[in-house]
Amino acid sequence: VTNYRVPQGVGDIVMIQSDHTGAVDILSAELETADLLGEQRKAQPPPLAAPTMWTTEKMKEFKAKMGKEKNGRMVVKRGEVVTVRVPTHPDGKCICWEFATDDYDIGFGVYFDWTTVTSTAITVQVSESSDEEDEDEDEEIEGLSPVGDVERGSKSYLQNRYGEIMPVYRRNSHQEVQAGSHEYPGEGIYLLKFDNSYSLLRNKTLFFHVYYTS
Numbered sequence: 001v002t003n004y005r006v007p008q009g010v011g012d013i014v015m016i017q018s019d020h021t022g023a024v025d026i027l028s029a030e031l032e033t034a035d036l037l038g039e040q041r042k043a044q045p046p047p048l049a050a051p052t053m054w055t056t057e058k059m060k061e062f063k064a065k066m067g068k069e070k071n072g073r074m075v076v077k078r079g080e081v082v083t084v085r086v087p088t089h090p091d092g093k094c095i096c097w098e099f100a101t102d103d104y105d106i107g108f109g110v111y112f113d114w115t116t117v118t119s120t121a122i123t124v125q126v127s128e129s130s131d132e133e134d135e136d137e138d139e140e141i142e143g144l145s146p147v148g149d150v151e152r153g154s155k156s157y158l159q160n161r162y163g164e165i166m167p168v169y170r171r172n173s174h175q176e177v178q179a180g181s182h183e184y185p186g187e188g189i190y191l192l193k194f195d196n197s198y199s200l201l202r203n204k205t206l207f208f209h210v211y212y213t214s
Contacts, residue, residue, distance in 0.1 A: 045114045048163045048185055055176040062100055062177045066207035074124075076106065076196040076204045083125040084192040084210060087117040088184050092212030095190050096181040099208035101173040106204050107195030108178065109168030114161040114188045122210065128197075161188075168195050173206075181213075 056062070066072030076082050086095060099108070171178045182190070196204050 045161065045163055046185070048112055048165050049183065051110060051166050051180045051182040053166075053178075053180040055178055057176055059100055059175075059177055062098065062209075063102075063207045066100075066209060069209070072209060073205070073207050076194050076206050078196060078199045078201055078203055079128055080196050081127050082194040082196075082206070083127070084194070084208070085123045085125065086190040086192060086210055087120050087122070088187055088189070089120050089212045092184065092214055094181055094183050094213045095210065096179070096213060097192060097208065097210045098177055098179045099173055099194070099206060100177045101207070102205040104174050104199070104202055104204055105170050105172050106206065107168045107193070107198065108166075108171045108173070109193045109195070110165040110180075110182065111191040111193065112163045112165055112185065112188055113191060114163070114186065117187055117189065165190075168193055170198075 074082070088095070165182055166180075192210065194204075194206055194208075196202075
């Protein structure tokens with residue numbers, strides 16, 4: 001039997017016949033493709049603006065102040081990734097953060113979850129590695145798939161609700177206080193990631209402050 005290759009053009013149809021009932025469904029290739037692309041475009045959230053970043057040299061003062069705060073200091077253990085989830089606040093227009101570490105640097109990046117905010121409480125999630133974190137968050141944080149490593153900066157694919165504001169890079173937080181801000185793009189939850197997954201030996205003492213401004 002000779003095989004014929006039939007080109008598919010605009011307006012072509014696809015006929016699907018059931019082996020059981022013999023019923024025939026006729027689909028328009030052009031319309032189906034357009035519908036699928038349209039749905040995909042609708043699912044993509046708008047692009048996110050880059051944050052404003054700066055550093056300060058007042059390490060001693062900042063650490064002393066955060067050391068007195070109830071939640072201003074934590075230890076990020078070797079191989080761990082700590083994610084601080086900060087919901088947008090109805091009275092705020094901008095998120096701000098500051099952080100520093102003792103002795104050694106740490107990876108840091110910022111992401112955004114386009115979701116309805118039901119609570120303004122800030123929560124902290126700890127995982128043993130980036131890969132395990134993605135597995136743990138599959139149900140709650142589907143769509144955020146980091147690729148790459150903290151040495152060169154991570155990349156993520158924008159799928160469904162999640163977007164990348166700033167990729168994870170190692171920051172010299174042991175030398176200067178790292179600070180930044182980002183104007184709310186809308187309602188959602190900021191994900192501040194402190195990545196120590198690249199360190200096999202050293203725990204990192206982290207001092208951090210996160211707040212909103214109006």
